[in-house]
Amino acid sequence: xxxxxxxxxxxxxxxxxxxxxxxxxxxxxxxxxxxxxxxxxxxxxxxxxxxxxxxxxxxxxxxxxxxxxxxxxxxxxxxxxxxxxxxxxxxxxxxxxxxxxxxxxxxxxxxxxxxxxxxxxxxxxxxxxxxxxxxxxxxxxxxxxxxxxxxxxxxxxxxxxxxxxxxxxxxxxxxxxxxxxxxxxxxxxxxxxxxxxxxxxxxxxxxxxxxxxxxxxxxxxxxxxxxxxxxxxxxxxxxxxxxxxxxxxxxxxxxxxxxxxxxxxxxxxxxxxxxxxxxxxxxxxxxxxxxxxxxxxxxxxxxxxxxxxxxxxxxxxxxxxxxxxxxxxxxxxxxxxxxxxxxxxxxxxxxxxxxxxxxxxxxxxxxxxxxxxxxxxxxxxxxxxxxxxxxxxxxxxxxxxxxxxxxxxxxxxxxxxxxxxxxxxxxxxxxxxxxxxxxxxxxxxxxxxxxxxxxxxxxxxxxxxxxxxxxxxxxxxxxxxxxxxxxxxxxxxxxxxxxxxxxxxxxxxxxxxxxxxxx
Numbered sequence: 204x205x206x207x208x209x210x211x212x213x214x215x216x217x218x219x220x221x222x223x224x225x226x227x228x229x230x231x232x233x234x235x236x237x238x239x240x241x242x243x244x245x246x247x248x249x250x251x252x253x254x255x256x257x258x259x260x261x262x263x264x265x266x267x268x269x270x271x272x273x274x275x276x277x278x279x280x281x282x283x284x285x286x287x288x289x290x291x292x293x294x295x296x297x298x299x300x301x302x303x304x305x306x307x308x309x310x311x312x313x314x315x316x317x318x319x320x321x322x323x324x325x326x327x328x329x330x331x332x333x334x335x336x337x338x339x340x341x342x343x344x345x346x347x348x349x350x351x352x353x354x355x356x357x358x359x360x361x362x363x364x365x366x367x368x369x370x371x372x373x374x375x376x377x378x379x380x381x382x383x384x385x386x387x388x389x390x391x392x393x394x395x396x397x398x399x400x401x402x403x404x405x406x407x408x409x410x411x412x413x414x415x416x417x418x419x420x421x422x423x424x425x426x427x428x429x430x431x432x433x434x435x436x437x438x439x440x441x442x443x444x445x446x447x448x449x450x451x452x453x454x455x456x457x458x459x460x461x462x463x464x465x466x467x468x469x470x471x472x473x474x475x476x477x478x479x480x481x482x483x484x485x486x487x488x489x490x491x492x493x494x495x496x497x498x499x500x501x502x503x504x505x506x507x508x509x510x511x512x513x514x515x516x517x518x519x520x521x522x523x524x525x526x527x528x529x530x531x532x533x534x535x536x537x538x539x540x541x542x543x544x545x546x547x548x549x550x551x552x553x554x555x556x557x558x559x560x561x562x563x564x565x566x567x568x569x570x571x572x573x574x575x576x577x578x579x580x581x582x583x584x585x586x587x588x589x590x591x592x593x594x595x596x597x598x599x600x601x602x603x604x605x606x607x608x609x610x611x612x613x614x615x616x617x618x619x620x621x622x623x624x625x626x627x628x629x630x631x632x633x634x635x636x637x638x639x640x641x642x643x644x645x646x647x648x649x650x651x652x653x654x655x656x657x658x659x660x661x662x663x664x665x666x667x668x669x670x671x672x673x674x675x676x677x678x679x680x681x682x683x684x685x686x687x688x689x690x691x692x693x694x695x696x697x698x699x700x701x702x703x704x705x706x707x708x709x710x711x712x713x714x715x716x717x718x719x720x721x722x
Contacts, residue, residue, distance in 0.1 A: 223247040225718065228487050228495050230473045230513075231503030233261020233655070234700055235691030237456045238289055238707025239501045244463045245293040246715055251495065252465060253487065255472035255656070259460075260453030261503070261691075262655055262662065263700070268642050270591040271539035272448055273598060275646065276662075278580045279418075279550065280443040280452070281436045282701035289704055292711075293463055300455035302446040306585055309442045311548035312411050313631050315556050320407060321548065324438050336405050343405060350402040350412070350431075351438060353390075358432035358439075360389055369709030371678040371695050390428030391669065396559075398428035410558050414576055419698050420530035420602060420663030422566040424559065427669045436701075444549070444585045452700070476500055476513045476687065484687045487513075499686045499714055505658045505693040506665075506677040512656075520683070526672040529605040529661035530698060531565055532648040534620055536599040539642030543595045546632050549584040553577040553631050565604050566666070571612060571620045575601035577627065594641075599624060605659035606648045617647045663699070664692025679710050680717075688714060 225248050229240045232254035244250045258264070262276035283303060290297040308321035308328070321332050333343040364370050364379045376385060385391075390398055399412050413423035415433040423430075445451045460467055472490045479485030486496040502509045507524055510516045555561040555576045564570045580598040582589045590596040601624055606612075629636050648660030658664075667674040676695045681687040690710045692698035697706075 223718065225249070225498040226496070227251070227499045227501060227714070228253065228497040229501045229503060230476075230487060230509075231255075231261065231656075231691070232259035232467065232469075233503045233691055234263060234453075234456075234703040235694070235707045235710075236261070236501065236503030237453075237460070238704045239503070239688075239690045239710045240465050240707075241289060241456070241459055241463060242292050242708045242711030243501070243714060244465050246711060248499075248714075250465045251468065251497075252460070253468045253471055253473055253489065253495070255470070256654070257470050258453070259457050259467070259469070260450060262651075262657075263450060263453050264654075265448065265450040266537070266644060268537075268644060269539065271537070271594070271596050271642050272582075272589040273537040273596065273644060274449045274580070274582065275535065275537075277449060277700050278582070278598060280445055280449070280700065282440055283443060284440070285701040285705045285708075286452075289708060290459065292708065293459065295459060295462070297455075300458055301451050303443045304446050304585055306442045306444050306549050308548050309437050309550065310411075311551045312407070313551065313553045314407060314410075315554070315631065318407060319546075320411070322411065322437070324441065336407060338405065343408070346403050346405075347408070350399075351434065353398070353402065354431050354433075354435050355439070356388070357390055357429045358435040360384065361429060361432050365696055366705060369679070369695070369705075369712060371680075372675065373673065390431065391673075393428040394424055394669070395426040395428055395430045396423040398431055399423070410554050410576075411552075413558060414552060414554075416667075417578060417602070418663075419667050420533075420661070421667040422562040424562050425566060425666075425668045425670065427667075427674050430667060430674065442550075444582070446586075448582075448586065448589065473504075473513060475515075476502070476509070478514075478684075482683060482685050484684050499688065501688045501690055501710060501714075503689075503691045504656050505661070505691065506689050507658045507693070508656050509689070516683075524677070527665045527677045527693065528668070528671055529658040530663035530666040530692075531602040532605045532651060532660040533600045533646075533662050534603055534617060534624070535646035535651075536621060536624065537642070537644040538595075538597040538599065538636070538640050539590060540595045540597065540636070540639040541593070541641050542639045543583075543593065544581070544597075544633055547579065547581040547584065547595075547597075549581060551579040551581065553579065553628060565602055566668075569604040569607055569610075571603055571616055572601065573623070574627070575603075575620075575624065577601050577624055579628070599628070603648070605661045606652060608659070612648075614647070617645075621645065658693065661692075664694070664697060667697065679706065679713055685717070 229252040264275040308323040310322045312320045334340040416423045475488040564572045578600045652660040665676040
């Protein structure tokens with residue numbers, strides 16, 4: 204894939220106030236940080252990115268073991284239009300930097316009684332899958348179509364304001380939407396699970412659509428009904444894989460950084476955000492003492508750890524942020540097997556017999572689930588090169604609570620859960636999984652916290668919980684420092700690759716708006 208015509212970048216810079224003479228330091232090269240850096244550079248800012256790890260991408264990470272290529276983080280690519288818009292901001296085409304492959308079926312869903320149902324955006328395939336359920340297939344089809352009509356209405360509402368305008372709080376919501384839309388069109392009175400129950404009679408379909416909440420690592424029992432917009436991102440916009448491996452997205456963004464002349468410091472950790480007096484910051488200090496001055500700081504480190512570790516904010520300030528509690532963590536298990544399991548699709552879910560109990564255990568009680576719903580990725584269905592010939596590459600992810608500092612789970616607890624997960628997978632069709640495992644790799648919440656400075660090992664940033672935070676994440680602009688901005692999964696619009704990419708672009712828009720206001 205070529206790097207494109209560099210003259211296009213120069214034209215873009217000339218058209219976007221290239222004489223700003225303003226500098227930005229971005230802390231962290233996760234997707235939100237990379238998106239902000241690229242967008243700000245396209246607007247004429249001098250940008251430098253500092254990353255503590257030895258490669259860019261943040262949780263979009265990989266590990267190679269004995270011929271098996273494991274994606275450590277995100278496995279699903281959705282909403283490609285948000286990624287394309289990032290490249291277009293700098294006068295580039297995404298297709299020159301990475302290639303997408305459509306994945307069908309979207310998911311394969313396994314239940315304890317042997318029922319297996321695929322989700323697919325092809326109507327004929329979906330009708331055939333619904334015929335596996337008891338009852339009238341036409342009735343199931345009508346319910347699905349009615350649900351998707353409702354979900355599209357929620358998506359359209361969220362997209363035209365929260366996404367497109369980068370709204371950050373209830374006041375901005377009210378100003379943009381008005382009370383009538385918020386009260387009568389946006390589904391906030393019901394929980395996500397409650398609205399699903401109103402649309403589907405069938406328990407299998409209820410559990411399947413409840414687990415779309417996996418995208419934001421929250422509970423369908425606690426999230427507001429408008430989160431049912433999430434199926435639309437697959438049924439209307441497709442589900443994708445980055446050809447050659449998900450990390451090729453990070454590699455493509457890395458090439459774009461080079462093309463735009465964005466400086467990148469790898470393997471260097473920020474130890475502090477420097478206050479410059481009053482309500483402004485003046486740059487950052489690196490481990491070792493080097494200081495980088497800047498007119499703006501954009502922090503891709505999660506909001507709570509950043510305020511706590513990089514700014515040493517007092518408990519009175521931190522208490523105000525408690526509503527931005529961490530989303531769930533996960534036990535991330537990578538297995539390489541010496542046989543192929545043909546019953547698996549690219550993306551698979553193995554459901555708890557009592558999914559409500561699973562949600563309650565993880566999100567209310569903070570317990571490791573006895574019978575979790577399990578997400579399993581077998582990327583060799585789309586990309587055979589991710590495992591040696593005749594072998595399978597499996598990523599297994601049950602959602603579990605974030606770290607509780609007052610009563611943390613032990614390594615023995617995590618290992619016991621791993622064994623329960625493998626027992627469940629063997630029971631539900633992956634015969635002799637232990638016997639055929641030749642490579643094993645495990646990430647626990649403490650590993651995730653250490654690798655990415657995530658809040659208590661959260662994978663998805665801030666939890667979507669109506670009672671705690673109305674499903675809002677933290678705002679993009681600091682409430683305390685005018686020139687400090689945040690991006691990534693802990694910031695609106697939230698977790699997941701497309702949201703992080705969109706967040707970085709909207710951070711840029713807010714920085715530009717502030718520049719125009721203060722000019």
